[in-house]
Amino acid sequence: MDMAVxxxxxxxxxxAIIDAVERGEIKGxxxxxxxxxxxxxxxxxxxxxxxxxxxxNPRDYPGRKAFDEAIAALLEERGIDLVILAGYMRLVSPVIxxxxxxxxxxxxxxxxxxxxxLEGVKQALDYGVKVSGCTVHFVDEGLDTGPIILQxxxxxxxxxxxxxxxERIHQAxxxxxxxxxxxxxxxxxxxxxxxxxxxxx
Ligand code: GAR
Numbered sequence: 001m002d003m004a005v006x007x008x009x010x011x012x013x014x015x016a017i018i019d020a021v022e023r024g025e026i027k028g029x030x031x032x033x034x035x036x037x038x039x040x041x042x043x044x045x046x047x048x049x050x051x052x053x054x055x056x057n058p059r060d061y062p063g064r065k066a067f068d069e070a071i072a073a074l075l076e077e078r079g080i081d082l083v084i085l086a087g088y089m090r091l092v093s094p095v096i097x098x099x100x101x102x103x104x105x106x107x108x109x110x111x112x113x114x115x116x117x118l119e120g121v122k123q124a125l126d127y128g129v130k131v132s133g134c135t136v137h138f139v140d141e142g143l144d145t146g147p148i149i150l151q152x153x154x155x156x157x158x159x160x161x162x163x164x165x166x167e168r169i170h171q172a173x174x175x176x177x178x179x180x181x182x183x184x185x186x187x188x189x190x191x192x193x194x195x196x197x198x199x200x201x
Contacts, residue, residue, distance in 0.1 A: 001028040001081040006088040011042025013086040020178035068095040104139040116144035121166045136180040147196040149180045
């Protein structure tokens with residue numbers, strides 16, 4: 001199966017997925033990495049591993065729909081089976097979601113439904129929770145609302161900063177995202193309404 005990764009930033013989750021593919025843990029290949037940020041380090045990581053790296057400038061399009069139509073066209077041209085959002089800091093519009101329902105995943109740095117949207121780590125710290133974590137979920141039209149695939153809890157310590165907590169959450173993300181992708185590739189994920197079940201077949 002062919003994957004596309006959409007990333008806006010540093011790309012450490014992309015790297016964890018690349019590593020899992022190279023170790024043979026994920027039976028699929030990353031066909032392309034697409035970014036809305038020209039100098040996103042994620043693009044550099046892709047090039048380093050001989051993966052197609054595409055920058056697409058949102059300013060070249062009149063609005064979100066037209067921008068997402070261009071991305072959908074790229075995905076379709078490449079015959080993508082699974083779309084992976086990895087630190088992609090844009091809302092994805094129905095133009096993409098309708099075509100890839102149940103085939104588009106996101107990772108979020110909190111235990112959803114707590115602290116969706118931007119700055120999930122800061123929101124959790126400011127709220128004062130003792131446990132946060134990360135969530136891999138399928139993407140629907142809402143903001144971080146799609147069926148949850150996997151979650152991992154991470155403790156919050158009294159002396160945590162946003163950076164130290166995010167670092168601990170990142171470590172969990174790097175375990176969780178490849179695992180969710182592996183389950184998808186092996187056909188072990190089943191969605192029923194809001195719930196996603198793991199089939200051992
Ligand atoms: C990750 O922690 C991911 O959960 C978060 O951005 C970070 C990207 O890190 N995503 C969101 O906040 C989405 N709302 P990375 O670029 O090193 O993979």
